Amino acid sequence: MLTFPPAFLVGHLPARPHDPARPHVTVTWAQSLDAKIAGPGGARVILSGPESMEMTHWLRTMHDAILVGINTIIMDDPRLKIQLVPQDDPSLLPPQPLILDPQLRFPLSARILSEWNKYRGSRELRDDRILRDSRDVPDARGPAVVRQPWIVCGDTVPPERREEVERAGARVVPTQLDGSGRISPNALPAILSSLGLGSVMIEGGSRILSSFLHAPSRADGSPLVDSVIVTVAPMFIGEGVGVVPEGEDRGLPPLRTIHTETMGKDAVMLCALR
Ligand SMILES: NC(=O)C1=CN([C@@H]2O[C@H](COP(=O)(O)OP(=O)(O)OC[C@H]3O[C@@H](n4cnc5c(N)ncnc54)[C@H](OP(=O)(O)O)[C@@H]3O)[C@@H](O)[C@H]2O)C=CC1
Ligand SMILES: Nc1nc(O)c(N)c(N[C@@H]2O[C@H](COP(=O)(O)O)[C@@H](O)[C@H]2O)n1
Secondary structure: OOOOOOHHHHHHOOOOOOOOOOOEEEEEEEEOOOOEEEOHHHOOOOOOOHHHHHHHHHHHHOOOEEEEEHHHHHHHOOOOOOOOOOOOOOOOOOOEEEEEOOOOOOOOOOHHHHHHHHHHHHHHHHHHHOOOOOOOOOEOOEOOOOOOOEEEEEOOOOHHHHHHHHHOOOEEEEEOOOOOOOOOHHHHHHHHHHOOOOEEEEEEOHHHHHHHHOOOOOOOOOOOOOEEEEEEOOOOOOOOEEOOOOOOOOOOOOEEEEEEEEEOOEEEEEEEEO
């Protein structure tokens, strides 16, 4: 177990607090040697060993928000928590989960929502008894042990469906969709700024990685994606889900390697867009 954030992350990612006026965008994933991120039919595969998985949890604490596409919620049912970093350090906060879900297909049975509701319920109990976890102090995003899932959807989603999801405990953030019915990657910085979030770690899946990696530069000419962090596991998956969907591997941006770290069996590469 690492007892400090990996030095290469501390040295190469901007120190917090990040500036919500220009949110830092990190794109990250774990892949096999044959560039797959999941198995046949999208089945989840444990690619990262214990050391690089712990690094991923450190990375989560180093960002204000963590973002996944709706298919990842449906297929993986992730928790997106930080249970692998020391739990007694009040400065290590979990990121705000953000889900890109144009049609608001979010399943109300999602683990990320039931964990939030369970935590919210227990917190109300603890408030009554004036007993708190050392990290259970609200910041602008809410209490800091488990955070409410925030779902970014199209502003065309019927109000009844939005209300249903909010009644179930999530926060719904309606926004304008692009011509393909998606949330435009280039709209994300403004969405983050409006939510007071200064940085985001984008974890996948394949369609989300592809659209952010292919995205045009920001209005100021700088790349939309500031950092790319890839865990490469020494295994082959064969049939499965690629880092980007089939046919979308043209026009990916050139990358500049900043650092490669060996973590247990895995190689972790930190890159920037040239
Ligand atoms: N190894 C790893 O590091 C990781 C692996 N995964 C794997 O990835 C797989 C899921 O990937 P995938 O099926 O591609 O789904 P995604 O998780 O990438 O979700 C894609 C969906 O997100 C919505 N969306 C909103 N905005 C955009 C946008 N700008 N670009 C693209 N999509 C957008 C769309 O929903 P709609 O269709 O409703 O419009 C789209 O279909 C799973 O098998 C999971 O295991 C996931 C994360 C990390
Ligand atoms: N870093 C990393 N290594 C792997 O081997 C993985 N399969 C993933 N997947 C991502 O992590 C999410 C699961 O997170 P929780 O453990 O539930 O917190 C999964 O949905 C993918 O986004 N990542």
